[in-house]
Amino acid sequence: MFTRLKPLIILLVLIIPSISFFFKPGVYWNMHDDMQLIRQLEMEKCILDGQIPCRWTPDLGYGYGYPLFNFYPPLPYFVGEVFRVLGFSFISTIKLTAALQFIVAALGMYLLVTSIFGPISGLVASLLYNYAPYHSVNVYIRGAMNEAWAATFFPFIFYFGRLAIIKKNLFSHLLLTLSYSLLLLSHNPMALTFSPFLGIWLLYWLISSYGFTKETFLRTFTLGISLIFSVLISGFFTFPVLFESKMVQIESMFQNYYHFSVHFVSFYQLFISNFWGDGPSVWGTTDGMSFSVGYLHWGIALISLLLVFFNYLKTRRITWLPIILFIASFFSIFLVHERSTPIWSVIGIIQKVQFPWRFLNISAFLLSLLAGTVISLLPQKPHIRLFSLFTITLLIFALYQPLFTPVTSGPINDDQKFAGKAWVNQVTGGIYDYLPKTALTAAKAPAKEYVDEINLLPDEYTLSGQKKGTDWMFFNTSLKKPAKVTLPVLYFPNFVLLVDNITTSISPESSLGRITFELTPGDHQVYLKLHDTPVRTTSNILSLFSILLFSSLLFTTLWKSKK
Numbered sequence: 001m002f003t004r005l006k007p008l009i010i011l012l013v014l015i016i017p018s019i020s021f022f023f024k025p026g027v028y029w030n031m032h033d034d035m036q037l038i039r040q041l042e043m044e045k046c047i048l049d050g051q052i053p054c055r056w057t058p059d060l061g062y063g064y065g066y067p068l069f070n071f072y073p074p075l076p077y078f079v080g081e082v083f084r085v086l087g088f089s090f091i092s093t094i095k096l097t098a099a100l101q102f103i104v105a106a107l108g109m110y111l112l113v114t115s116i117f118g119p120i121s122g123l124v125a126s127l128l129y130n131y132a133p134y135h136s137v138n139v140y141i142r143g144a145m146n147e148a149w150a151a152t153f154f155p156f157i158f159y160f161g162r163l164a165i166i167k168k169n170l171f172s173h174l175l176l177t178l179s180y181s182l183l184l185l186s187h188n189p190m191a192l193t194f195s196p197f198l199g200i201w202l203l204y205w206l207i208s209s210y211g212f213t214k215e216t217f218l219r220t221f222t223l224g225i226s227l228i229f230s231v232l233i234s235g236f237f238t239f240p241v242l243f244e245s246k247m248v249q250i251e252s253m254f255q256n257y258y259h260f261s262v263h264f265v266s267f268y269q270l271f272i273s274n275f276w277g278d279g280p281s282v283w284g285t286t287d288g289m290s291f292s293v294g295y296l297h298w299g300i301a302l303i304s305l306l307l308v309f310f311n312y313l314k315t316r317r318i319t320w321l322p323i324i325l326f327i328a329s330f331f332s333i334f335l336v337h338e339r340s341t342p343i344w345s346v347i348g349i350i351q352k353v354q355f356p357w358r359f360l361n362i363s364a365f366l367l368s369l370l371a372g373t374v375i376s377l378l379p380q381k382p383h384i385r386l387f388s389l390f391t392i393t394l395l396i397f398a399l400y401q402p403l404f405t406p407v408t409s410g411p412i413n414d415d416q417k418f419a420g421k422a423w424v425n426q427v428t429g430g431i432y433d434y435l436p437k438t439a440l441t442a443a444k445a446p447a448k449e450y451v452d453e454i455n456l457l458p459d460e461y462t463l464s465g466q467k468k469g470t471d472w473m474f475f476n477t478s479l480k481k482p483a484k485v486t487l488p489v490l491y492f493p494n495f496v497l498l499v500d501n502i503t504t505s506i507s508p509e510s511s512l513g514r515i516t517f518e519l520t521p522g523d524h525q526v527y528l529k530l531h532d533t534p535v536r537t538t539s540n541i542l543s544l545f546s547i548l549l550f551s552s553l554l555f556t557t558l559w560k561s562k563k
Contacts, residue, residue: 028095128297129365150186150187161205233547273290479524
């Protein structure tokens with residue numbers, strides 16, 4: 001048992017330097033997307049308030065709220081809540097969630113490559129995946145936790161997809177379903193960009209296992225069922241994204257600075273430059289952050305072609321897998337370069353990726369996987385393979401390990417992060433992301449507590465009994481005159497207002513899109529609550545039913561296996 005676990009223990013030890021920062025107490029790091037803590041806070045508020053799944057985040061948008069988790073993938077914050085339940089601070093939670101992402105991604109790659117080529121290949125591929133420069137860019141520079149978590153599931157999906165083809169058992173299909181569901185709940189653009197490469201991978205193993213036979217088509221059908229099952233499990237999030245995005249202003253997320261054409265990367269930046277920084281991505285080649293593929297990654301890829309060629313001369317057989325991985329990985333890199341503009345222009349859906357350099361997630365994965373095949377092409381002598389592992393490991397630490405630490409960090413705690421200017425920066429960050437279309441502009445000042453505006457003098461009305469949650473509020477009011485009331489909440493379907501337990505019509509005001517309604521003189525009870533639309537209700541039901549079915553099938557399969 002120890003002999004089998006030894007490579008795994010070595011792997012976990014070797015990735016420690018890449019995550020050591022996350023275990024330093026009391027420090028945090030500067031990142032581009034410095035919204036991690038506020039998102040975790042909003043997710044926790046939703047769960048404690050019973051808003052499950054979380055859709056409306058009340059503190060964002062300068063306190064007016066907006067439907068963040070109706071459209072923004074929730075998985076990293078589900079993971080974070082586990083650490084919160086265990087008593088960790090918000091800052092420690094984000095750091096531990098990031099560290100866990102590194103560990104799970106490395107284990108996934110090790111599992112995938114070891115299952116095909118053995119533990120030495122698994123170690124090489126896993127270390128290269130863990131220490132890929134763009135992995136550090138994602139976490140330590142951009143703070144793109146969703147994107148990083150999406151890449152975590154790439155190797156698991158490849159592993160269980162191959163296993164489902166070879167083993168042909170229900171358990172493998174269920175784990176493929178689970179893995180792909182977690183990808184869908186992590187990052188929409190990554191699911192979009194990864195899926196074609198998954199198709200190539202599955203097609204290779206189908207043809208190499210069954211050829212062009214009836215069995216191939218049967219296996220294709222069962223794989224399709226597994227992936228459709230994934231969509232249903234994640235449907236509580238996936239379907240609102242597909243069918244309700246028209247309710248919010250997502251157009252600004254793909255225009256001007258965010259247009260794909262602004263963010264292509266040069267050949268020099270991809271393959272030659274060793275620049276490192278935490279600045280922004282800009283037009284041209286003066287970007288403030290690195291988009292390096294990694295010397296070792298592309299160097300080993302070139303070596304793979306030589307080994308395939310020499311192997312062919314020796315055996316007169318073509319080793320197709322490394323060739324396919326080579327073509328796929330360099331095609332993903334090509335999509336980062338400006339020369340790929342015609343593809344981006346013709347295939348409009350990939351423009352939703354925003355930044356072409358996001359394809360570096362794909363290339364890092366495929367090139368690391370390709371490196372695992374390189375070890376398998378070496379002569380079948382243990383000392384040669386061990387020497388290769390030792391050499392590659394030394395080069396990884398020499399070239400990549402210094403990158404895995406923040407450029408800027410310092411001491412801070414939760415109280416400081418959730419107060420003053422730091423709080424304002426978080427609740428206003430990304431204020432135009434998912435802003436309801438009823439708003440002409442985003443708020444420029446913080447929302448008031450219960451009533452944002454009312455056309456009465458202070459002595460002409462009173463408020464009492466105020467209560468509020470994440471997607472609801474309640475108060476009593478007494479008016480001396482008729483009034484038009486503006487609530488500090490943005491109009492969004494299906495907010496329902498009850499005045500004295502009677503449904504009352506609401507409308508968005510013309511500027512910020514806040515909820516307004518009319519009140520007559522007298523005493524009133526006012527209750528506002530966000531209800532699910534038919535799309536949200538249907539998606540919740542589909543997800544709940546699918547999760548129950550999945551759990552039942554998994555339990556039954558494990559029980560039969562145990563017996």
